[in-house]
Amino acid sequence: MAAFFSPFISKPDTVAQIMFRVMLALLPGIALYVWYFGPAILVSIALASITALATEAAMLKLRDRPVAPFLKDNSALLTGWLLALSIPPLAPWWLIVVGTAFCIVVAKHLYGGLGNNPFNPAMIGFAVLIVSFPVPMTHWLTPHGLGQIELSFLEQLRYIFIGSLPPGVTLDAITMATPLDTLKTHLHLDEPVKQIFDMPIYGRLAGQGSEMVSWGFLAGGLYLIAARIISWHIPVAYLGALFATAGLFHLADPAHYVTPLFHWFSGAAMLGAFFILTDPVTGPTTNKGKLIFAAGAGLLTYLIRAFGGFPDGTAFATLLMNICVPLIVLYTQPKVFGKKSGGER
Amino acid sequence: MRTLYKFHGGVHPPGNKTPSTQQPISAAPLPAKLIVPFRQHAGEAAKPVVQVGDHVLKGQLIGEPVGFVSSAVHAPTSGTITVIDMQPVAHPSGLPDLCATLIPDGKDEWFLREASDYRTLPAEELRHRLRMAGIVGLGGAVFPSDIKLRPLRNHPNKEIGTLILNGAECEPWITCDDMLMRERAAGIVQGAEMLRSMLEAKEVLIGIEDNKPEAIAAMHRAVADGGLPFEVVTVPTVYPGGGAKQLIRVLTGLEVPSGKLPTDIGVQCFNVATVYSAWRAIAHGEPLVSRVVTVTGNVRRPGNYEALIGTPLSELIALGEPLPDTDSHIMGGPMMGMPLPSTSVPLVKASNCIIAAAKKLFPAPPPALPCIRCTRCAQVCPAELQPMDLFWFAQSKNFGQAQAFSLFDCIECGACSYVCPSHIPLVQYFRFAKSEIRMREQDKLAADRARERHEYREFRIEREKREKAERLAAKEKAAQAAKPVEPPAVAINPDATPETTAQMKIQAAIEHAKEQAAAIKPKNTENLSAEQLAEIAEIEARRARMREMAKSDVEPPKE
Numbered sequence: 001m002a003a004f005f006s007p008f009i010s011k012p013d014t015v016a017q018i019m020f021r022v023m024l025a026l027l028p029g030i031a032l033y034v035w036y037f038g039p040a041i042l043v044s045i046a047l048a049s050i051t052a053l054a055t056e057a058a059m060l061k062l063r064d065r066p067v068a069p070f071l072k073d074n075s076a077l078l079t080g081w082l083l084a085l086s087i088p089p090l091a092p093w094w095l096i097v098v099g100t101a102f103c104i105v106v107a108k109h110l111y112g113g114l115g116n117n118p119f120n121p122a123m124i125g126f127a128v129l130i131v132s133f134p135v136p137m138t139h140w141l142t143p144h145g146l147g148q149i150e151l152s153f154l155e156q157l158r159y160i161f162i163g164s165l166p167p168g169v170t171l172d173a174i175t176m177a178t179p180l181d182t183l184k185t186h187l188h189l190d191e192p193v194k195q196i197f198d199m200p201i202y203g204r205l206a207g208q209g210s211e212m213v214s215w216g217f218l219a220g221g222l223y224l225i226a227a228r229i230i231s232w233h234i235p236v237a238y239l240g241a242l243f244a245t246a247g248l249f250h251l252a253d254p255a256h257y258v259t260p261l262f263h264w265f266s267g268a269a270m271l272g273a274f275f276i277l278t279d280p281v282t283g284p285t286t287n288k289g290k291l292i293f294a295a296g297a298g299l300l301t302y303l304i305r306a307f308g309g310f311p312d313g314t315a316f317a318t319l320l321m322n323i324c325v326p327l328i329v330l331y332t333q334p335k336v337f338g339k340k341s342g343g344e345r
Numbered sequence: 346m347r348t349l350y351k352f353h354g355g356v357h358p359p360g361n362k363t364p365s366t367q368q369p370i371s372a373a374p375l376p377a378k379l380i381v382p383f384r385q386h387a388g389e390a391a392k393p394v395v396q397v398g399d400h401v402l403k404g405q406l407i408g409e410p411v412g413f414v415s416s417a418v419h420a421p422t423s424g425t426i427t428v429i430d431m432q433p434v435a436h437p438s439g440l441p442d443l444c445a446t447l448i449p450d451g452k453d454e455w456f457l458r459e460a461s462d463y464r465t466l467p468a469e470e471l472r473h474r475l476r477m478a479g480i481v482g483l484g485g486a487v488f489p490s491d492i493k494l495r496p497l498r499n500h501p502n503k504e505i506g507t508l509i510l511n512g513a514e515c516e517p518w519i520t521c522d523d524m525l526m527r528e529r530a531a532g533i534v535q536g537a538e539m540l541r542s543m544l545e546a547k548e549v550l551i552g553i554e555d556n557k558p559e560a561i562a563a564m565h566r567a568v569a570d571g572g573l574p575f576e577v578v579t580v581p582t583v584y585p586g587g588g589a590k591q592l593i594r595v596l597t598g599l600e601v602p603s604g605k606l607p608t609d610i611g612v613q614c615f616n617v618a619t620v621y622s623a624w625r626a627i628a629h630g631e632p633l634v635s636r637v638v639t640v641t642g643n644v645r646r647p648g649n650y651e652a653l654i655g656t657p658l659s660e661l662i663a664l665g666e667p668l669p670d671t672d673s674h675i676m677g678g679p680m681m682g683m684p685l686p687s688t689s690v691p692l693v694k695a696s697n698c699i700i701a702a703a704k705k706l707f708p709a710p711p712p713a714l715p716c717i718r719c720t721r722c723a724q725v726c727p728a729e730l731q732p733m734d735l736f737w738f739a740q741s742k743n744f745g746q747a748q749a750f751s752l753f754d755c756i757e758c759g760a761c762s763y764v765c766p767s768h769i770p771l772v773q774y775f776r777f778a779k780s781e782i783r784m785r786e787q788d789k790l791a792a793d794r795a796r797e798r799h800e801y802r803e804f805r806i807e808r809e810k811r812e813k814a815e816r817l818a819a820k821e822k823a824a825q826a827a828k829p830v831e832p833p834a835v836a837i838n839p840d841a842t843p844e845t846t847a848q849m850k851i852q853a854a855i856e857h858a859k860e861q862a863a864a865i866k867p868k869n870t871e872n873l874s875a876e877q878l879a880e881i882a883e884i885e886a887r888r889a890r891m892r893e894m895a896k897s898d899v900e901p902p903k904e
Contacts, residue, residue, distance in 0.1 A: 005773050007759035008679040008707045009358055009517070013721075013766040015714050069712060115715035115767075280719045285733060329734075336751040337353065337729040338590070338603035 015114075018229055019074030022275065023081060025224045029216030029271070030085070036209035037141045040089035040156045044096050045081055051100040052080030059109035075114055079103050082122035082275060086268060086315070087129060088139045090175060093160050095136050099125040119322045120282045123315040130310065139175045143209030146200055149173050179207030180267045181311035183258065192255045206265040214270040221274025233290035234283065235273040239264060241298025249306065263302065267312035272301070276314065282322045289325075289332035297321045347550075347578055350598040352591045354725040355583035356760045358517050358680065360556055365520045365639050365647040370528055372651050373664060379421055379447040379655030380691040381407065382434050386481040387488045387879030388414030390443065399426045402456035404632050407445055410476055414875035416489045417479040420456075421634040421653035424449035435658070435676050435690040437683050444691070447655065458630035463539045468496070471543055471627060478626035479633040479694070484511060484522075484587070484616035485677060487695045488879065490623060496545040497611050506546040509596060509614040510537055512553040512560060513580060513587030516678030519698040521637040522617050524649045526553065526560035530567035533617050536624030538573055544613055549575040550596045551617075554582040584680060585758040589614045591727050603754050606874060618697075638692060640665040642675070642700035652692050658699055659688040667701040675700040679707065680759045714767040722761035722771060728754045732761040732771050739778035744785070747778050755779070780884045797858045804854050808847055 033041045056076035060067045080100045087096060103125035111117040130137050144150070151159065151174055155166050165171065177185065179201055186196045196202075205211050224230045246260035263269060268276070277283060277294055284293045297317040304313025384390035391408025395401060401420040408418035420426075424447045431441040463471055476491040497506035510533070514522040526533060541549050551568070553561050561579055568575045580586060580595050590601045592614065599610050607614055615623075618637065625631045634654055641647035644665030652661055662674065674685040676696055685699075722732035730751055738747035752775060761771040 004684060005770065005776075006675075006677075006679065006681050006683065007762050007772070008675060008682070008684075008702070009763065010710055010768060011356075011764050011766075013764070014711070014768075015717055015766050018717075018719065018766055066712075069714065073714060075717075113715065115717045281717050283718075285718050285720045285723065285731060333731065333750070334729060336603060336754050337594075337727065338600055338605075338754060339751070340600060 015073045015075065019078045021227060021229055022224065023074065023078055025220035025229075026081060026085070026217070026275065028219045029213050032213045032216040033085075033089075036143045036212055037089065038144070038150070038156065039153050040141060040160065041084070043157065043160055044084040044087065044089050044091070047093055047096045048080030048084040048100045049077055051097045052076040052104055055101045055104040056109075059105055059113075063109060063113065065113065070114065073114065076104055076108075079108070079121045079125075082271070083125045085271060086122065086126045087137060088141065088175070090139045090141055090156065090159060091136045092163055095129060095133060099129045102128050115281055117281060118325070120276060120279050120318050123276060123318045123322075126315045127319060130315075138177060138181070139171065140178050142174060142176045143201075143207075146208060147174055147176070176201060178267065178311055179210060180305060184305075184311055187256060193258050194255070197258075205259075206262045210267075211265040214265040217270035217274060221270065224274060224278070230274065230278040231287065231290065233287050234278045234294040237291040237294035238273045238277055238298040238301075239269070241295040242269060242302055243298075245299055245302040246306075249302075257306070263305065267305070268314035269301065272297070272314035272318060276318055277321075282318075282325065284325050284329045284332070286329055286332040286334060288334070289328040292328050292332065293321050293325060296324065347576060347596070348598070349578070349580060350595055352586075352594045352727050353729045354727045354760060355586065355591075356725050356763050357582070358584055358763060360582070361518045361641070362520050362523065362556065365518070365641040365649060366523060366559075368646075368648045370524050370637055370649045370651055373653070373656060373661060375422060375449055375451065375453065375653070376656045376660050377449070378657065379424075379449065379653060380432050380444045380657065381418060381421065381447060381655040382432070382442050382444045382691065382693055383408040383418055384434075384442050385418060385487060385654070385694045386416040386479075387486065388412065388416070388875055391415065391418040393429055393443070393445065395420075395426050395429075395445065397426055397429055400424070400450075401426060401447065402454050404458065404634055405456040406477070406632075410489075414489060414492065414878070415476075416481050417477050417632065419479055419632045419634050419654075420445075420447060421655050422447070422449045423452050423454040433687060433690050435683070435685060435693060435696065439686045460630050461627055463542070463627050466627075468494075468543050471539075475623055475626055477632070478622075480619065480623050480626055481633070481694055482616055483618035483622060483636060483694060483697065485681075485695055485697060486879070487693075488875065490615065490619055492875065493608075493613055493615070494540060494543045495608075496543070497608060497613060498545070505548065505611055506544065507597060507612045508537065508541045508544055508546040508549045509593060509612060510549065510551040510617050510620055511587060511589065511592055511614055512551055512557070512564070512617040513592055514557070515554060515582070515584045515587035516680055516682075516698075517584070518641050518700055519639050519678050520641070521639045521649050521697050523557045523560045524639075525618055525621060525637050526557070527563045529621055530560075530563040531570065532624050533621045534564070534567040534571045534573060534575065535628065536620040536622075537575060538571070539624060539627060540613075540615060540620060546613070549573070551575060551577045552580050552592050552596050553577065554586060555579045556582040584760065585727055585756070588727065588756055588758060590756070603751070633694060636692070636694060636696070638696055639698040640701075641698065643668045643671045643703040643706055644701050654692055654694060656692045657689055658685065658692060658696075661692065662688055662699060662701060665701065668703065670703045670705070671701040672704065673702045675702050675707075680763065681757065710768045710770075713769045716765075716767055716769060719766060721764045721766065725760040725764050727758060727760065728756055730755055732775075735778070736769060736771050736774050739774040742778075742781070744778055744782050748782060752778055752782070776884055777888070780888045783885065784888070793862050797862065800858060801851075801854060804851075808850065812847065 053076060057067050057071055060070050083099050083103055084096060103121040107119055107121035107124035108117050149169055158164055183196055201208055203211050221235055225232055242263050243260040246263040249257035250259050277297055284290050300317035300320055301313040304310055304316055389412040392411045394409050395407045402423045405420045406417055407420050410417050426445050427448050428446040432444040434442045472491040472494055480490045481487040512522055512526050537549055551564055564577045568577055578596055585591055593599055593601055593607055593612050601607050622633050635651055637649050637651050639649050640661050644667045646666050674688055675682045676685050677698055716733050718733050726732055734750055735747055735752055755775045757772050759772045765771060
C-alpha cells in the first residue's frame with residue numbers, strides 16, 4: 001500500500017545513517033589517539049556510549065516518547081563520543097558519566113530532544129565539567145615516549161575506576177598540561193615562543209601526538225565533506241577565521257604569538273571545525289549564515305585561547321555562537337526563485 | 346550549442362522509464378462503458394448539452410464551456426448517453442463529480458470533422474476552436490490552452506517571444522510524452538508552428554531530458570523534415586526539470602518572477618502532448634477525446650496506450666496485467682501523483698500515468714523523526730525555499746510567518762520530502778498550510794463583504810429616515826407657502842433632487858467601503874491567476890485528510 005500522499009518514493013537516507021557516518025569519520029582521529037596516548041580513550045568512549053544510551057532511553061521513557069526509533073538514531077551515541085574526545089582520558093570514570101548524563105538529560109531532552117536543543121549538547125557537557133571539576137579536567141596523558149613512566153592499560157583502568165596508581169607513581173609523572181595550556185603558562189612567565197617550543201612536548205606544528213590526532217580529525221572531516229554530510233562552509237570559515245586572527249597577531253609580534261598552524265593543530269580546533277560546529281541542529285541553516293557563525297566561532301576561539309582564562313576556546317566559542325544562530329539565520333535568508341531579478345517585493 | 350542554465354537544487358530519483366518504452370503506443374480496446382466527467386480542466390466545469398437517451402457520435406460536444414476559464418467536453422465514441430449523474434472521479438478529495446455515462450454502440454462513428462489549414466484562419470477563430478475542441482494542458486495542469494495563446498506582446502522584451510515545448514517529462518515512471526515524441530513527432534512539430542504563429546513568437550525551443558535519446562532523435566528529424574527553424578534542446582535529467590518555470594530557466598536563463606506568468610517575460614510553455622492535440626483539433630478537426638497514458642509499475646506488461654477519455658482505469662490496468670501483490674494504484678508519477686481511491690474511476694485529460702503499486706516498489710516510509718535541520722531539503726528545493734523553516738511554521742500553524750517565508754512559491758514538487766532523512770512529509774505540510782491560509786482569507790473576504798453589507802444597510806436606514814423627514818418638512822413648507830399668493834419655486838437645485846443626492850451619497854459610501862476593503866486586503870490572494878484558482882480548488886479538497894495528519898505530532902505515534 002503506497003502512502004496516502006505524494007511523493008511515494010524517498011531516498012533511503014536516515015538520521016541514524018548520517019550520525020553513523022559522522023562517527024565513522026571520527027575513527028581516524030580516535031585511532032591516532034590510541035596510537036599516541038594509549039587505549040584509555042577507548043574506555044572513556046565506552047563509558048560515554050553506555051551512559052548516553054542509558055540516559056537517552058530513560059529520558060525518552062520519561063517524556064513518553066517511543067524509545068526504540070530514537071535510541072537507534074545514533075544521535076546520543078555521537079554526543080557521548082564527542083564529549084569523550086574532549087576530556088582527558090585518564091579522568092575518573094564518574095567524570096565522563098556525569099558529563100554525558102548532563103549532555104543528554106539537560107542539554108538535549110529538557111530542551112525538547114532531538115532537533116530542538118539550541119546548544120551543542122557535547123559542548124554544554126564539556127563546559128559543565130571544566131567549570132565544576134577543573135582539576136581532573138587537566139589530567140591529560142603524556143604522549144608515548146615523553147613521560148618518565150607509562151602505565152599499562154590495566155593500571156590505567158585501575159586509576160580510572162578506583163583512582164589508585166601503582167606504588168611510587170605520582171599523577172604528575174604520567175600526566176601533563178596540554179600544549180595550549182603549557183604555552184599559556186610559559187607566556188605568562190614572559191618566555192619567548194621560540195624557547196617554549198624547544199620543550200619536548202612540542203612536535204612539528206603543535207603538541208607531540210595531539211597534532212597527529214588533529215590530522216586524523218581533519219582527514220575524517222574531509223570525508224564528511226566528500227560524502228556531503230557537511231558542507232564546506234563551516235570548516236573553511238572557522239579554520240579561516242582562526243588562521244587569519246592568529247596570523248595577524250603572529251605577524252605583529254612573533255615572539256609572543258604562535259603561528260596560525262599551531263592553533264589549527266592544537267586543542268579541539270579540527271574536532272570543532274568538522275564535528276562540533278557542524279552539528280546541524282545547533283548551527284545555522286543558510287550558507288551565508290554558516291560562514292558568519294563559523295567565522296565568529298573562529299575569532300572567539302582565538303580570543304579565548306590568547307586572552308581568556310581557559311587554555312582552549314572551541315567549546316565556549318561554539319556555545320556563544322549557538323546563541324546567535326536564530327538571528328544569523330533570520331538575517332541571511334536567501335532570495336527565493338523568482339524574487340531575484342525583476343520579481344516584486 | 347545553446348548555453349543551458351541551471352536551476353537550484355533538484356533530485357535524481359530512479360527513472361524506471363525503460364520498462365514502459367519497449368512497445369509502441371497501442372490503442373486500448375473500446376470499453377463497454379465510458380464515464381465522462383464534465384470537469385476535466387482547470388476552471389468552471391462544462392455544462393451538459395446532451396440528455397439521457399441521446400445518441401451521440403464520436404467527438405460530438407456533450408459539455409460546453411462556461412465562463413472564461415473553461416473548456417469543452419466531447420463524446421469519446423459513438424453511442425448512447427444512459428446516465429448523467431454524480432460519479433466517483435480521480436480527484437484527491439474522493440468527492441464525486443458530474444459525469445455522463447456513455448454506452449458505446451461499437452461503431453466508433455465520427456461526428457462532423459472539419460479539417461482546416463490554420464494559416465487561413467484568424468487567431469481569434471483558432472483560439473475559439475481550441476476551446477471548443479476541449480484542448481487543455483495534458484502535462485497534468487489541464488489549464489485551457491486557448492487562454493495561453495494570446496500574442497506574446499505585453500512583455501518588456503518584445504524582440505524575442507519564445508515558445509517552449511515541454512518534452513522534459515521529468516517524473517519517474519511516466520513515458521507517455523516520450524513515446525508520443527518518438528511516434529508522432531511530425532504532428533507535434535506542425536502543431537508547434539501553429540502555436541508559434543498564434544503567439545507571434547520568434548523562436549521555438551523544444552526541451553527534452555537527455556534520458557530520452559530516441560525522442561530527441563525523432564524530434565530532430567521532424568524539425569528538419571518540416572524545414573522549421575526550431576531548436577531541439579537536450580536538457581539534463583533532473584527532477585523537477587519539467588516544471589514550466591524550471592524548464593524556462595534552463596533553456597533561457599530567465600526567471601519567471603514570483604507570482605507572475607511566463608508570458609510576463611515573453612515566454613509561453615506547452616506540453617508536447619498538448620501541442621499534438623491542438624494540431625489534431627485544427628488540422629484534422631478532432632476534439633480531445635483520447636490521450637496517451639502510461640500503464641506501469643507492478644505489472645507484467647508495462648506500456649503506453651492511446652485510450653478514450655472516460656475509460657474506466659481498471660480496464661487500462663488490466664491491459665498491463667498487474668502482478669498479484671499489487672495493493673494500490675497511483676495516478677501520475679511517484680513524486681507528485683495521487684493515490685487512486687478506486688480503479689473504477691475514469692481516465693481524464695489529466696491522467697498521464699497509472700502506476701500499479703506494491704510494497705516492494707513503494708514501501709511505506711519509516712515513521713517520521715524530528716527535523717534535525719540538516720538543510721538537505723533546502724539544497725534540493727527548486728524554488729530556493731527553506732523547507733525546514735516552512736515546516737516549523739506550518740507545524741506550529743504560524744501561517745503568517747510561513748507566508749512571509751514565501752510558502753506560496755512552493756511548487757509542491759516533493760523534492761524536499763524525497764531527501765528528508767527524518768522522513769517528514771514536508772510537502773504535505775505545505776499543502777496543508779496553503780489550503781488553511783486560502784480558507785482563512787476566503788473567510789475574511791466573506792466577513793468583509795458581510796460587514797460592507799451591514800454598513801450599507803445602516804446607512805440606508807439612516808438615509809430613509811432623513812429623507813422622510815425632509816419630505817415632510819418640504820410638504821409642510823409647501824402647504825404654508827401655498828396659502829400666500831404665489832408659491833415660490835421649490836428652492837431646490839433641479840440637479841440635486843433628493844434622489845440624486847441620495848444616489849451620490851450611496852456612491853460615496855460604496856467607494857469608501859471599497860477603499861477600506863482594499864486597504865486591508867490579504868496579500869497573497871490578490872490577482873490569483875486562473876491556474877492558481879484551479880490549484881486552490883484541488884488543494885482545498887485535500888484538506889480533510891491533511892487536517893487529520895496535522896493533528897498528529899511529527900514524532901512517531903506512541904506505542
